[in-house]
Amino acid sequence: MNNPILLIIQREFLTRVRKKTFLLMTLLAPLLLAAVMIVPGILASMPEDDKSILVLDEPSILLPTEGTEQFSLDYLNPSEFDLELAKNFLRESDKDALLYIPSGNGWDPDFIKNNVLLYGKEDIGIDLQRFIERQLEEKINNQKLIQQGVDPEVVTQTKTQVSVKSFTLGEEDGSEETSATPLKMGLGYIAGILIYFFIFFYAVQVMRGVIEEKTSRIVEVIISSVRPRQLMMGKILGIGLVGVVQFLIWVILSGTIYTVVSTFIYPEIFAQQVPMGPDAPDLSQVDQSNIFAMINSINFPVVLGGFVFYFFGGYFLYSALFAALGSAIDQEADSQQFMLPVTAPMIIAITTAMNVIQDPNGPLAFWMSMIPLTSPISMMIRLPFGVPVWQMALSATLLVGTFFGVVALAGKIYRVGILMYGKKVTWKELYKWLKY
């Protein structure tokens, strides 16, 4: 006797993996991901267009700043030019822009700061505008300080940068660990988002598969050979396997591409570039030994184990729900009204992710990581910060318990639903099916 669940898993897996779209998605996604990581680095290192700017500086406030290599400044003599003449001069010259700083009535910094004009032959880039603003701010600040009788040098010297070293005090052995909050934030957030996408993407595929079997009318033939629950579980496991394979390929491919590009093709860019965009914590300021201390302060076996557990736990829970949903409707278009209530907990979990990160042991984080419909995401975000063992155990137990409960209920709805055709289903109707 063949094992029907294995046969179903095999079919679900093979038909999906053999599709062209699978191949395309599997190969393109890492390229895209790698591109997201690499392209900003390449762009940042590209030399930008040099610009030369005419400056009509009536109050002589910028003078004698010479600009930079990128933005060179050429001063017009205010006694020879007024604004109109200067504009005409710009049109005929090969310069790119004209900066006009009026002196107004007397030398009033507050008037000047509001009346500086910048004309360009083409659009003025944000970089140029920022450069000018920064230059002027510094000069005007200094002038104001001088007016108040303060030496700008003194201000520069008194500027202080404070760097607090934070530690986490171990509960028992009194060990102190270097706090790695930024790293933990990043790790938890990324892991949570990955789980969110995995659940969304593949659980919906389970629903699609169920609807496909229903609309193609093959389902009754199949369940005259296997139990409906076997079909449901086979489908969930088969599609989950597709997800795992795809995920692993993505990780390996992205890693390979990133490594190849960063070590062999553009090593010089990646040596200076800080990963993950401008808002990421600036790790370059932390010295090397500190980074190792930070990494060591995270309990990686727990985080990794938790990731695998919540990755699958969340997927199984939601895909059982989606299977029940798919069985109740005839076409995907009808799924909307049921989708929202089912996915709402996940959306709440992801939208409260930031609050959980900011207070990983607060009441919101606690409850969100206990409720099984949100715990796969919320608990994952908390794990890098360290979670008491009893909370992990409770959350895991609740998730597993709910999974079995949901499978039992979803199985009942599924069993009735797959053989119901042409019926607009309501929540009340679904409730009735539980009792058939």
Added chain:
Amino acid sequence: MIKAQDVTKQYGPKVALGGINLNIPKGSIYGLLGPNGAGKTSFIRIMNQITAPDSGTVYFGDRKLMPSDIARIGYLPEERGLYKKMKVGEQVLYLAKLKGLSAAEAKSRAKDWFVRLEMENFWEKKVEDLSKGMAQKVQFVTTVLHKPELLIFDEPFTGFDPINTNLIKKEIKRLNGEGATVIFSTHRMESVEEICDHIGLINNGEVMVEGPLLDIRKHYMNGTYAFTTKDEQGFEGKDVLERDHVHTGYTATIKADQYPSGLIQELASKNQLLGFEEVLPSVSDIFIDIVNNGPKPWNS
């Protein structure tokens, strides 16, 4: 082959089967007949163990129906279809393996069937590229491939084109000749009269009559007589149910409480009596009779 004892099934407030008793003899071609919603599909799903009865027992052979029996049943449901994106050959093998066949066995049998039904060139095609008639052949093959002892067809001929209908009737008769028990379920009672030897008539979840088709038809004969004569002479004033001029003469059916010996003598003298028989009622006549007058008690 199949015996149902007091089988009930209820969906919410709706009673689908109200305690039915059926006996489907081994080797028979059995018509499970009744209007839509009578409970036919509910009973079929119980035989296929898609649903369980609320109470009562179903026997397969001489013991209770068991989960492993699904491998011995071939079922073509009314709502039937195939995976559209899958290749025909793969799909046939998949369904056969679900029924417990080994891959090699399934393949060799499938190849035989594909040759027999002249569909060898389907193997590598995707189902969505098949015509409706071609898909029906594939569905038929998947139903019979694992050599089931019991074949169940639910509304088999709706949606089948006439050529396939005949082909499949022929194949079903052949399988029956090789020993398979066949159940046809349909609301189109006339469509299976010629092929079935046993019937069970059900309505509103109750069995109205069951047994060998010929016995039932004889039992429900209601004094309808058919005459073939040269012309209309002699029928004046008689209550003629149906009349027709045919190329051999004239036919008329009349209803009489007892054997119409007077009329026969009259026709023999006034007209030329070419033929005479007592009419066997059709299954749908019997059905209407029972709905209107209740079942007719069997005396013996």
